[in-house]
Amino acid sequence: MSKIIIKETQNTAILKFEFPDFITKNKSYEFKNIDEASESPLAQKLFYLPFVKTVFISGNFIAIERYNIVEWNDVKDAVAEQIEEFITDGGIIINDSTLEIKKKPITIYAESTPNPAVLKFVANKILTTKTAEFKNIDEAFPSALAKELFKFPFVKEIFMDENYISITKYNSSEWQEISNEVRMFIKAFIENGNEIINESLLSTATKSEKQSISNFDTLDTTSQQIINILEEYVKPAVQADGGNILFDSFDETEKRVKVVLQGACSGCPSSTFTLKNGIENMLKDMLKDEAIKVEAINA
Known part of the structure; x- marks a missing residue:
């Protein structure tokens, strides 16, 4: 194995x-x-x-x-x-056929992010094995939970990954007024056994395909190095803040790296600083190329 x-x-x-x-x-x-x-x-x-x-x-x-x-x-x-x-050695992890399943209580807690418009709602169970970003209710058809959340008038965007949901609000509401309502809604929705997301309905965007195993080997060496650096050193940090980062492209002539920011990172006031002073400097150092520039594009 x-x-x-x-x-x-x-x-x-x-x-x-x-x-x-x-x-x-x-x-x-x-x-x-x-x-x-x-x-x-x-x-x-x-x-x-x-x-x-x-x-x-x-x-x-x-x-x-x-x-x-x-x-x-x-x-x-x-x-x-x-x-x-x-x-x-052939050991059994779970004997599903005879185990009496106890309903597991769901806990949801809210966690702040560097983006004041985004709150991260963390569950004590896996919600999805694939990242999913929805900009509006029409895009949210793969996720029954996301569709219901968009019915709240203050919900602007939704990002889901592993055991958390990052929600971007409109400026008309403040999180201290609405966070508990959202937290309790998510908790009740999951505890009632509703389907959270149908991962088979998630479309694969072109920017995501570039990072798939089937396409990774077709990229140039520098692009592969950039992806590896982003995956190993950058992605864990942005995921902890309720967001995600995807490699989009690398222009060898301009030395320009384009990335896609999702979730809490998208539209975050500090994202420009993070790109220029964090990711860009890291790539310059690890690739030994001071001409490298990093640019974020819309998801």
Whole structure:
């Protein structure tokens, strides 16, 4: 199997171990101890580790909450290796056929972003495995949740990725007046079992195709290097702020890199500063080319 990817979360006690494919069928599980995990052989095995407090299994990842007796940096690689060995040896992650599914409470919390017009609503479950940006209700047909959110008169744009939704508001309303209403609506919508998004209906824009595996190898070497830098060093930071960045193009003659900013990054007052003083300087340094220029285009 492909190597597991280890990812940090906003909770320093919880670490995610991501698989290349889905390991559950649209269900999420939470185990607090070895008895609760009787139908998950992998979770049972993990509970033999003295620092494992809680095991979450959902989508394409296993998240583990640790006790404070250890630091993740000391044990995370060994845990990933143990999980990989378990799967390689034919171990079962979840016995879906016999497990009694408990309805998992949904929690939603609001998080500020560098863009004052955008608020990030974070869920305790995966909402989508693909990024999705909707500028209006007509574009939102793949997502029942987004369509309902656009019925609020103050909702201008919606961006969805992994476990969060970034909402851009019109200036006619202030977040302190409307954030709780939006948060409770999203929570109720998900808890009632409504479909969040039909990923098969998401169209693939040309700018996104340029970053797909099938097209990556056809790009020039510099464009490939730029994409790798954006993916590894820039994207995690902008995603944490409720946004996203996509490579659009590189002009070798003008040394101009064009990128697309989405979500909270789109229209953010600080985005120009970020482009010029952050991304542009990083590319100049890592590509050893002081002539590099970065320009944002509309999504």
